[in-house]
Amino acid sequence: MTAPDAADLRRRTRELLAAHPPATTDRTDFLKARFDAGLAWVHYPAGLGGLDAPRSLQPVVDAELAAANAPDNDPRRIGIGLGMAAPTILGFGTDEQKQRFLRPLWVGEEVWCQLFSEPGAGSDLAALGTRAVRDGEDWVVDGQKVWTSSAHVARWAILIARTDPDVPKHRGITYFICDMTDPGVEVRPLRQITGEAEFNEVFLTGVRIPDSRRLGAVGEGWKVAQTTLMNERVSIGGSRIPREGGMIGPLARTWRERPELRTQDLHQRLLTLWVEAEVARLAGERLRQQLVAGQPGPEGSGMKLAFARLNQEISGLEVELLGDDGLLYSDWTMRRPEHVDFTGRDAGYRYLRSKGNSIEGGTSEVLLNIVAERVLGLPAEPRNDKDVAWKDLSR
Secondary structure (H helix, E strand, O other): OOOOOHHHHHHHHHHHHHHOOOOOOOHHHHHHHHHHOOOOOOOOOEOOOEOOOOHHHHHHHHHHHHHOOOOOOOOOOOHHHHHHHHHHHHHHOOHHHHHHHHHHHHHOOOOEEEEOOOOOOOOOHHHOOOEEEEEOOEEEEEEEEOOOOOOOOOOEEEEEEEOOOOOEOOOOEEEEEEEOOOOOEEEEEEOOOOOOOOEEEEEEEEEEEEHHHEEOOOOEHHHHHHHHHHHHHHHHHOOOOOOOOOOHHHHHHHHHHOHHHOOHHHHHHHHHHHHHHHHHHHHHHHHHHHHOOOOOOOHHHHHHHHHHHHHHHHHHHHHHHHHHHHHOOOOOOOOOOOOOOOOOOOHHHHHHHHHHHHOOOOOHHHHHHHHHHHHOOOOOOOOOOOOOEHHHOOO
16 A cells, blocks of 8 residues: 655645534544544554654645644643553554553543652662562552652553563563552652642552563563653654744844844854754654654754753853743642643743753653764773663662
């Protein structure tokens, strides 16, 4: 079967709009119809929301739908599902898992979270200690996860746990899909410097996960997790934004609207950051074009590094530009938002929230190592623990 071209996708999109007019169709019903028509993510296989079309043709569909004021699936609210869970399920899931999870994930009926980080593992994710022990057709999981975005609203989680402590840390890890409503799953809010509790800590006590919700082979969870992590870094650092999108937008608007705040020094620093933000935006476009040819590579780590550094420098300059007004903070109310907002609210919020950008999605220090070793080909750092059984590691 020949893959659809741009003209075919336009025709299919217009047929969808004619059969399900956005103005009179329930939002969820429209999104389900879009998924079933293969117009959700066109590069996915037929029957799973796609048409086996080139990824580069997705903007053709999106433009037609935007022109018709069709609803989207609120990607910020379900970003973990779209950017991390879905590509991992597509790459390693069984046919039954793909059929069960991808449609409600994309439509937004089921929110996902990511149970990876642990308080005792720090930046060394492979040192994780959450245990999963086989018990018949189930796995019994005990442990603690931390910095879990959206856990308080999530139905499902992607989870990695240690299933064999007698082998080195990168082996003996297995990847699961965890039902967040199951007994033994406890979610507690983690209040951040912004005042919000966007993150959570999750305690797993005797949680039973059927083996049918395992992704990949037993003991090969690290391999599966690499797909998740590479997609995570692309989704954080390489998202499509317009010129002056992201953090640079509010700063540029303040500069134009408040001429009394300008100085020569601030002008030079703003110009430098504006250019760097535009370079990063265009590099993100190039990265997405490379994705058409295959899976994301380590280049996503470089994009995520740039994203974190620029957000922190730009938000710092915005607070400095505003002077006394930059010290104001409009609302420190304890809230548990449904989605991550890197750029929302006021300058003080942006400044504080950006501090987490160099930690979440892989710390900047770890990502620098990845870029050095896998992109630049520099010698790897000595790793004396790579052949030591996990149970024998110092903790």
